[in-house]
Amino acid sequence: MKKAQHLDMLPFEAEEVATSIGKKIQLARRARGWTQSDLAAKMGVSVNMIVNLEKGLPSVAFGQVVMALWVLDGLDVLREAARVDLDPVIQQEALSRLPQRTRGSHG
Known part of the structure; x- marks a missing residue:
């Protein structure tokens, strides 16, 4: 399996x-009238x-997702x-x- 293919595979719930x-x-982009x-x-x-970001592709860097949301x-x-x-x-x-407090050490 090629490395690039591996990056595109996520468990179903994560995908x-x-x-x-x-x-x-x-x-959110469309609601703002942005292309x-x-x-x-x-x-x-x-x-x-x-x-790629809007498709939710896992190969998109996390930083790009954060930037888009920001x-x-x-x-x-x-x-x-x-x-x-x-x-x-x-x-x-x-x-x-x-x-952990030890017994007998009240002060």
């Missing part, structure tokens, strides 16, 4: 999310990049995903690293 984010970017060329110019990328005032989607307080595994790990 579904990538496609949905691409669609959200496309709808793909307009968004490309605002981001400093090619129209082809916007096409340009479209849509970073709240990623802010929510970045909240460590909502991840139970991270929270459990943080709790396990707290120093």
Whole structure:
């Protein structure tokens, strides 16, 4: 399997999310009356990049997704995903690293 082909493969659920984010970017762009060329110019990328971004292709760099969401005032989607307080595994790990109080040490 070629490396480029491997980059285009995502598990179904992940692919579904990538496609949905691409669609959200496309709808947000259209709601503003912008063409793909307009968004490309605002981001400093090619129209082809916007096409791939809106398709939700996994080969699009994460930074490009973040930039598109920023340009479209849509970073709240990623802010929510970045909240460590909502991840139970991270929270459990943080709790396990707290120093344990020992019996008899009251002061």
